[in-house]
Amino acid sequence: LDYRGTTALVTGASSGLGRELSSRLAGRGADLVLVARRADRLEELAAELRTRTRATVTVLPYDLATPRPGAALAAMLRERDITLGTLVNNAGFGSHGALADADSDRVAAEVQVNVASLVDLTRTFLPELVATGRGALVNVASTASYQATPGMAVYGATKAFVRSFTEALWYETRGTGLRTLALSPGPVPTEFFDVLGAEEAKIGQV
Numbered sequence: 001l002d003y004r005g006t007t008a009l010v011t012g013a014s015s016g017l018g019r020e021l022s023s024r025l026a027g028r029g030a031d032l033v034l035v036a037r038r039a040d041r042l043e044e045l046a047a048e049l050r051t052r053t054r055a056t057v058t059v060l061p062y063d064l065a066t067p068r069p070g071a072a073l074a075a076m077l078r079e080r081d082i083t084l085g086t087l088v089n090n091a092g093f094g095s096h097g098a099l100a101d102a103d104s105d106r107v108a109a110e111v112q113v114n115v116a117s118l119v120d121l122t123r124t125f126l127p128e129l130v131a132t133g134r135g136a137l138v139n140v141a142s143t144a145s146y147q148a149t150p151g152m153a154v155y156g157a158t159k160a161f162v163r164s165f166t167e168a169l170w171y172e173t174r175g176t177g178l179r180t181l182a183l184s185p186g187p188v189p190t191e192f193f194d195v196l197g198a199e200e201a202k203i204g205q206v
């Protein structure tokens with residue numbers, strides 16, 4: 001796949017899968033827009049990618065737990081004259097334990113980041129992705145999307161949403177040139193499990 005001459009926005013690019021996906025896209029010729037909260041991490045990745053590839057890399061630190069991020073990010077891209085061909089909605093996190101004991105703010109943020117912001121970014125940028133017609137819409141789900149996940153009830157449900165939503169969009173975007181896919185990884189050793197904060201959920205123990 002040749003991404004030369006197109007720009008890809010990757011959320012959650014400061015770590016783990018998002019960092020790796022950004023690196024692979026730059027390796028295939030894409031210019032990049034990197035989004036996450038930790039600006040220092042994004043700047044470090046941007047510097048590495050600029051050195052290793054010919055990519056133009058833009059860093060946009062942003063908290064996707066904020067409702068309706070699409071308009072704000074679209075305005076920042078307009079200011080920079082950037083049109084997207086690819087959107088990778090990768091940012092996400094999980095929490096562990098019975099819902100009755102969960103912190104309500106964390107639950108709300110989990111739904112906002114994993115679901116509501118993903119939908120809002122997709123709605124905002126889908127017209128230009130389709131117009132570019134050479135890129136991809138990649139929404140990161142999980143193998144947790146395929147069954148209920150007691151102890152991670154909200155997380156599994158958010159990922160089931162992402163997979164269902166994305167499969168429907170695959171149908172809606174057939175024939176446009178846009179490649180629409182849900183990515184459902186199994187366990188990958190990233191910071192995900194540190195953020196999750198549950199020893200027993202670590203890889204090899206689930």
Ligand SMILES: NC(=O)c1ccc[n+]([C@@H]2O[C@H](COP(=O)([O-])OP(=O)(O)OC[C@H]3O[C@@H](n4cnc5c(N)ncnc54)[C@H](OP(=O)(O)O)[C@@H]3O)[C@@H](O)[C@H]2O)c1
Binds near residue numbers: 018187
């Ligand atoms: N690792 C696995 O086993 C696994 C398996 C299946 C699916 N997944 C999914 O893969 C995706 C990436 O996870 P990962 O494993 O790479 O975990 P990770 O290393 O913890 O990376 C998560 C990324 O999401 C970003 N993020 C979290 N909250 C955010 C917020 N409020 N605003 C903006 N960005 C935010 C983080 O950036 P900042 O902290 O800098 O904001 C970070 O870049 C997630 O959607 C996860 O659910 C992971």
